[in-house]
Amino acid sequence: MDFGAQVKHLRTSQALTQEELAQKLNVSRQTISSWENNRNLPDLEMVVTIAKTFDLSLDKLILGDDDMEQKLIKDGSDVRKSRNYKVAAVLFLIGALCFVAKTLAPETIDADGILHEPFFLIPIGYLFVFIGIGYGIITFIRSIIRKQKKN
Template identity: 65%
Template sequence: MDFGAQIKKIRTNGKLTQEQLAQKLNVSRQTISSWENNRNLPDLQMVVQIAQTFNLSLDQLILGDDTMTNKLVKDGSEVRKARMNLISIILLTIGAICFLAKALIGSEVDSNGMLNEPFFLIPIGYLFLLSGVIGLLIALAKKIIKK
């Protein structure tokens, strides 16, 4: 049974109109209609809310429909990709900040002839930059391989 039929069955078993179900889930009646006609699918958060509202397990609600299961798997995969890209960008930013800090702090020789400089910022900056670039290259490689 497809997801639209599942939603319609849940609604009719509960003796609800599309408008009443929409009010229960805080969505529009048109949204319910588009779900029932398989024009759109709800996001994962809404699927969980539907399951909780009608005391259903997620298995009962979605596993009968490959389209919905595939959408949920795809959504989860896209979240992981976005997280990986964000982490890579943060690593690149931290690396750039290390180089900027080294440039701004500079170096000086004190009265005893000792050189004082934040030398550790250079290797740390390279480490962060390299990690960020590797993360972005992995994401790019995965995207190319999928095509």
């Protein structure tokens, strides 16, 4: 049974209208209608909420509908890829901030003629910048490889 038919069957077996189910799930009636007519599929968080609402296990709700299985797999992959890009951006930003901190930090010469400066920020900055760029490139290449494997 496809997901839309499953939701409709569950709703009607509980004698709920689309409006009543929508209120329980905090969505619009049109959203329920689009699920039941297979025009749209809910995200994973909503699938869990639906399963809890009808006291079902997730496998009973999801399995049997290939479209829903593929959507949830794709959603999980997209979240993982997005998280990896965010990590890469944060690493790059930390590196850039090291360079800015080095530039803004005061340099002093003490009475013995020794220069005091936060030189260590330069290699740390390069380290973070290169790791961030590398992590972003690896994430991009992995996404391309996964797309090619699917085709």
